[in-house]
Amino acid sequence: MDQIKVLLSAIEKKIENISLKYLRTQSSNLIKKYRTFRKFNLTYDEKISYITFRMPATFKAIEYCLNQLKNLQLNTKINTVLDLGSGPGTALYAYLSVFKSFDKMTLVERDTEFVQISKDLSKDIKELKKVFFVQMDLIAYKDYDHDLIIVSYVLNELKIYQIDKILKNFIKSKAKVIVFIEPGTKYGFNNIRYLHDKIIKNDLKIIAPCPNNFKCPMPKDDWCHFFVRLDRSKCHKYIKKGTLSFEDEKFSYLIVTKKDSKPYKARVLLNPKKKDSKMLLNLCQDGKVFQNQIDKKDLKNYKISKKIKWGDIIK
Numbered sequence: 001m002d003q004i005k006v007l008l009s010a011i012e013k014k015i016e017n018i019s020l021k022y023l024r025t026q027s028s029n030l031i032k033k034y035r036t037f038r039k040f041n042l043t044y045d046e047k048i049s050y051i052t053f054r055m056p057a058t059f060k061a062i063e064y065c066l067n068q069l070k071n072l073q074l075n076t077k078i079n080t081v082l083d084l085g086s087g088p089g090t091a092l093y094a095y096l097s098v099f100k101s102f103d104k105m106t107l108v109e110r111d112t113e114f115v116q117i118s119k120d121l122s123k124d125i126k127e128l129k130k131v132f133f134v135q136m137d138l139i140a141y142k143d144y145d146h147d148l149i150i151v152s153y154v155l156n157e158l159k160i161y162q163i164d165k166i167l168k169n170f171i172k173s174k175a176k177v178i179v180f181i182e183p184g185t186k187y188g189f190n191n192i193r194y195l196h197d198k199i200i201k202n203d204l205k206i207i208a209p210c211p212n213n214f215k216c217p218m219p220k221d222d223w224c225h226f227f228v229r230l231d232r233s234k235c236h237k238y239i240k241k242g243t244l245s246f247e248d249e250k251f252s253y254l255i256v257t258k259k260d261s262k263p264y265k266a267r268v269l270l271n272p273k274k275k276d277s278k279m280l281l282n283l284c285q286d287g288k289v290f291q292n293q294i295d296k297k298d299l300k301n302y303k304i305s306k307k308i309k310w311g312d313i314i315k
């Protein structure tokens with residue numbers, strides 16, 4: 001079964017006795033806390049509202065990044081996964097959606113209620129015996145020896161020394177790949193840009209979205225981000241007070257390895273735009289961000305550029 005369906009059905013079960021009107025108020029409180037006060041101490045009911053309108057979106061963002069990892073076809077076998085700051089366990093479903101199975105997955109979360117929510121949501125999944133729920137501060141957690149580490153929508157809540165510690169632990173461990181995902185905002189990208197510099201200094205390899213290990217060329221007041229489109233369920237639409245049947249989740253990310261890299265020429269930033277007789281492609285290539293113009297007269301490349309999407313790689 002489709003993992004998003006598995007997740008949505010588990011969420012539905014978890015909220016079946018709660019009024020949607022009440023959840024809508026809780027989600028407004030949560031958004032206000034995050035945006036206005038940058039406070040992350042949520043009440044239990046705000047955490048429940050998180051699973052209704054944020055979890056499907058973060059699932060899609062994690063799934064997108066893991067698909068990027070899979071499509072690069074590195075010579076890296078991934079059997080064990082560590083999710084740091086796992087919240088309600090979103091990465092578990094996204095990982096299964098892309099890689100189908102694992103030998104072991106460890107979810108580290110400091111918040112007791114989120115740990116309980118992730119246990120409640122996942123109680124019917126087949127792989128449960130191989131999932132380990134650890135209630136602990138991720139900085140105190142020592143066993144980074146998992147093939148893949150996921151840190152999704154967490155850096156925002158950490159101090160710089162804690163972010164440094166995650167990278168240090170990754171370097172020291174036997175872990176092969178680490179994936180960082182943050183909201184696709186100027187603020188979210190600041191953390192990604194900070195990590196980008198550190199990663200280069202530590203001689204690690206960025207395999208996505210950056211096509212190389214040059215200094216990030218994104219101008220200071222701009223931010224590199226991507227998006228995924230997700231369908232809103234009836235409940236999601238109601239809670240979000242939305243009118244559209246879908247929403248776009250914007251995120252910034254970095255996938256980092258210790259040695260594996262598959263070089264490609266460029267990454268497409270933004271959707272290509274048609275202007276007069278030209279197709280305008282925004283690219284990150286050779287340590288620069290720039291706009292490439294492909295004229296209609298260049299038949300072959302123009303035809304190719306019409307199929308290109310935001311986030312694609314150019315080989």
Ligand SMILES: C[S@@+](CC[C@H](N)C(=O)[O-])C[C@H]1O[C@@H](n2cnc3c(N)ncnc32)[C@H](O)[C@@H]1O
Pocket residue numbers: 055058059084085086087088089090091108109110111114136137138139151152153154157158
């Ligand atoms: C916005 S949620 C993201 C949850 C999940 N990773 C996702 O993508 O949906 C951030 C989570 O990180 C957890 N967190 C923040 N700081 C932490 C720390 N120092 N140790 C463990 N968990 C932490 C929070 O409790 C929260 O559950």
